[in-house]
Amino acid sequence: MHSKERHTRADARIGFFDRLAHDWDGSEQDPVETVVQVERRAARLELRGGERLLEVGCGTGQLTGWLVERVAPGRVTAVDFSPEMLRKASEKGIGAEFRLIDVCGDELGRAEFDVALCFHSFPHFRDKPAALRNLARALKPRGRLMVMHLDRRDEINEFHRGVGGAIGDDLLPDDDLWREWLAEAGFDPPEISDGGDGFFLLARRGIRTGKAI
Numbered sequence: 001m002h003s004k005e006r007h008t009r010a011d012a013r014i015g016f017f018d019r020l021a022h023d024w025d026g027s028e029q030d031p032v033e034t035v036v037q038v039e040r041r042a043a044r045l046e047l048r049g050g051e052r053l054l055e056v057g058c059g060t061g062q063l064t065g066w067l068v069e070r071v072a073p074g075r076v077t078a079v080d081f082s083p084e085m086l087r088k089a090s091e092k093g094i095g096a097e098f099r100l101i102d103v104c105g106d107e108l109g110r111a112e113f114d115v116a117l118c119f120h121s122f123p124h125f126r127d128k129p130a131a132l133r134n135l136a137r138a139l140k141p142r143g144r145l146m147v148m149h150l151d152r153r154d155e156i157n158e159f160h161r162g163v164g165g166a167i168g169d170d171l172l173p174d175d176d177l178w179r180e181w182l183a184e185a186g187f188d189p190p191e192i193s194d195g196g197d198g199f200f201l202l203a204r205r206g207i208r209t210g211k212a213i
């Protein structure tokens, strides 16, 4: 078996999110409230009609339909590595392409996307520098990486530590680490805000990307 495959299959988070998938839209995260809250913060995303958007860690697709409307007539590719999450998303009849992808290792494409959005997903990527290098390659030069959470970084990190198990160490990095990893992957310095409106990071891909994953 290829070492990358072994690594992916060993990721206990896949089983963790597979188990959560059946009730994600019920007891875990209210899909209506998700869209209401993101809509309130829509200006910061600066999405435009015609853009190619990559949604990373789409889960059950709570936000995917809204993203499709925002970038139409552009297109959305929504990826997740949990087969059960992706199955739930695919069943909703959303006009996006859904793909089973591990962002830490699988090919996402080369210079294809204007925007890559990680909504409520980045802390869970087991190899974050590798994910960032992969995303840099998938973005067009000057393409935007956005990492968005409705809560503050310290709240998210405390929550994940409290849940423990497979996601107990799934933390949003501090600003210094973000800058280091993004620069290494070939992104320009990020804009980061972390406060009452939650956590938001924007970084543009430079003209050249960093090391290959």
Ligand SMILES: C[S@@+](CC[C@H](N)C(=O)[O-])C[C@H]1O[C@@H](n2cnc3c(N)ncnc32)[C@H](O)[C@@H]1O
Pocket (backbone or CB within 6 Å): 013, 014, 017, 029, 056, 057, 058, 059, 060, 061, 062, 063, 079, 080, 081, 082, 085, 101, 102, 103, 104, 119, 120, 121, 124, 125, 126
């Ligand atoms: C907390 S859930 C959020 C899902 C969705 N964005 C939402 O807000 O409803 C995080 C998602 O990231 C996915 N994920 C975690 N690590 C991943 C990876 N390495 N590659 C792709 N997806 C991943 C999980 O399977 C899960 O569906």
